[in-house]
Amino acid sequence: MPRWTETDVPDQRGQVAVVTGANTGIGFETARVLARRGATVVLACRDPARGGTAAEKIGAADTVRLDLASLASVRDAAETIRRRYDRIDLLVNNAGVTGMRGRTEDGFELQFGVNHLGHFALTGLLLDRLHDARIVTVSSIGHRLARLDLTGDTADPQRGRGDAYSRSKLANLLFTHELHRRLRAAGHATQALAAHPGGATTEIFRYSSPWFRVPNLLIARLLGRTPAMGALPTLRAATDPTATSGEYYGPDGLLEIRGYPRRVEASRRAHDPDAQRRLWEASERLTGVKYAI
Numbered sequence: 167m168p169r170w171t172e173t174d175v176p177d178q179r180g181q182v183a184v185v186t187g188a189n190t191g192i193g194f195e196t197a198r199v200l201a202r203r204g205a206t207v208v209l210a211c212r213d214p215a216r217g218g219t220a221a222e223k224i225g226a227a228d229t230v231r232l233d234l235a236s237l238a239s240v241r242d243a244a245e246t247i248r249r250r251y252d253r254i255d256l257l258v259n260n261a262g263v264t265g266m267r268g269r270t271e272d273g274f275e276l277q278f279g280v281n282h283l284g285h286f287a288l289t290g291l292l293l294d295r296l297h298d299a300r301i302v303t304v305s306s307i308g309h310r311l312a313r314l315d316l317t318g319d320t321a322d323p324q325r326g327r328g329d330a331y332s333r334s335k336l337a338n339l340l341f342t343h344e345l346h347r348r349l350r351a352a353g354h355a356t357q358a359l360a361a362h363p364g365g366a367t368t369e370i371f372r373y374s375s376p377w378f379r380v381p382n383l384l385i386a387r388l389l390g391r392t393p394a395m396g397a398l399p400t401l402r403a404a405t406d407p408t409a410t411s412g413e414y415y416g417p418d419g420l421l422e423i424r425g426y427p428r429r430v431e432a433s434r435r436a437h438d439p440d441a442q443r444r445l446w447e448a449s450e451r452l453t454g455v456k457y458a459i
């Protein structure tokens with residue numbers, strides 16, 4: 167099989183792409199390649215200064231302030247994007263945090279709140295701008311470690327950090343699968359896909375506590391690869407004409423940590439339709455965002 171690289175990303179001229187957490191890491195690399203291929207890229211970042219610096223480097227069209235730890239900020243960002251763009255062709259739900267304790271502004275456990283609930287709300291608020299578009303949500307190998315009932319106390323900041331991260335990343339996949347099913351049932355042409363980067367040496371551990379950061383950084387340095395390589399599965403899910411709704415992309419190497427992007431399989435739990443439906447209902451209730459599908 168030929169290796170899929172960023173040169174395989176088709177011409178993106180005329181396409182509008184929104185990428186969350188695009189000021190650094192995998193989001194930055196995703197935005198950089200999309201912009202280079204001609205897309206109008208909107209960098210949705212929580213720090214306007216960091217977003218602006220990234221936009222200058224990339225030559226991206228636009229930045230929007232988005233703090234996924236605040237539903238008010240998510241609503242403001244969605245409103246700004248809706249005002250500026252009639253149509254969005256690609257939404258990349260990339261931003262994420264790991265190894266942190268705390269709560270979001272609305273009282274949700276931080277990692278679940280930022281990684282899943284914030285993106286759930288953003289996607290729902292932008293859905294009527296997404297026609298024949300793609301929604302790509304970035305998960306992790308770590309989703310396989312999640313065992314907890316997602317309808318439990320998602321606001322509990324006392325849960326183990328790694329555990330809360332895994333649960334949020336499982337939620338990214340349950341969300342994608344349920345979104346895919348609902349879009350199809352509604353006759354919507356928009357596609358929902360997921361991707362994971364394997365291991366990449368990004369800034370992901372910068373806010374983590376030392377006991378979490380040090381071992382994880384060591385593993386990342388030993389096994390990880392560049393953020394640009396880490397962005398390839400996202401870019402493939404987002405742009406490969408042969409990729410279709412419901413699919414999941416990750417690296418083709420050992421344990422899916424390194425390598426070039428190919429279609430991969432999510433865990434059995436990620437395919438549980440009952441968990442997908444319950445997560446969806448809980449997410450609508452917690453965020454107050456009701457999807458029109």
Ligand SMILES: NC(=O)c1ccc[n+]([C@@H]2O[C@H](COP(=O)([O-])OP(=O)(O)OC[C@H]3O[C@@H](n4cnc5c(N)ncnc54)[C@H](OP(=O)(O)O)[C@@H]3O)[C@@H](O)[C@H]2O)c1
Nearest residue numbers: 187191192212233234235260261262306365366368369370
């Ligand atoms: N790196 C890996 O090995 C790895 C492995 C598996 C999965 N992933 C996933 O890949 C995605 C990107 O991570 P990365 O490795 O590129 O990490 P990163 O370098 O830390 O970048 C994360 C991005 O998310 C943004 N972000 C964090 N909290 C936010 C919030 N409350 N609201 C809006 N944006 C927020 C960050 O903004 P600031 O710069 O302002 O903090 C940054 O732009 C994440 O979903 C992560 O779970 C990464």
